[in-house]
Amino acid sequence: MSRYEKAPLELAGLKTVSLYERGGKVKIADFARPYEKGSGIVGLLGSLPRILAGDSFRGVVDDLRSAREYDRAMIWGLGGHVIKCGLAPVLIDLMRRGYATTFAMNGAAAIHDLEIALAGYTSEDVEAVLPDGRFGSAEETGREMWAALSPEMGLGEALGKRALAAPHAEYSLLAQAYEAGVPVTVHVAIGTDTPHTHPAADPAALGVATHRDFRLLCASIVDMNIGGVYLNCGSAVVMPEVFLKAVSAVRNLGHELTRFTTVNLDFLQHYRPTVNVVQRPHAQSGGHGYAITGHHELMIPLLAATLIEREK
DSSP states (O other): OOOOSSOOOOOTTOOOOOHHHHOOSOOGGGSOOOOOTTOHHHHHHHHSOSSTHHHHHHHHHHHHHHHHHTTOOEEEEEOHHHHHTTOHHHHHHHHHTTOOSEEEEEHHHHHHHHHHHHHSOOOOOHHHHTTTTOTTOOHHHHHHHHHHOOTTSOHHHHHHHHHHTSTTGGGOHHHHHHHHTOOEEEEOOTTSSGGGGSTTOOHHHHHHHHHHHHHHHHHHHHTTTTTOEEEEESOSSHHHHHHHHHHHHHHHTTOOOOSOEEEEEESSOOHHIIIIIIIGGGTTTOOEEEEEESOHHHHHHHHHHHHHHTOO
């Protein structure tokens, strides 16, 4: 016999409804289809379920294609991991195909890209060099970055010009975008990037350069109105915060900014990208916000391949 004073609730009088009247959000018409051998990327896209991420991925592809067709801004916000994973050639190709009108990087992405241009490699073994303080002390990285700064350019343009003269410029997003005349903006927080400790550091010049880039990003965001796309790839804090402030500044200055698309593409869905990129920018303004979860080294090439295969 139970010692409890409270007896379980009797459910005999519960009112049921017909399954056929109730309906459901998930329908067999939306199910995935088995992949057909030889159908390629387009066939793979068509085989995905029209549910959750499957439908979101299609939405991102369709909105990027529409943005290119109607000459709207397509801005790629990049964290360092995207460059470290070797994806610059994919992004460079998308840029040349018209799927990128601006690249916005955090400091880490720019530094990794500059090192690739200079040496053909990047990303030191932190655990091996941190104990004796060698981490972040590469001479050429700091020297070339600080020498690149110019009062007439933002940080992204200045680094792109410098990278274009480097031995491995063909693999540098900074260099290739500079050569193509596609804006690159770089948004830094002092102390977050290794060259900030270099003896040649000029924080005043850095502040001027990155603030110019913030204003340039704002100008690019103006062109997102009605049909533009912003993709946040691999930045959990800096780029989502920069993007939200830029959106607010653009609207504050009287520019209409409605019915655009935002995407957060990362292997984890963090708080700031979710609210600052996917959700908040669309409050009372329409448009779509998508969250695509997956490793950059898989998802960005897949997205690029799908765009290429669906070109007219």
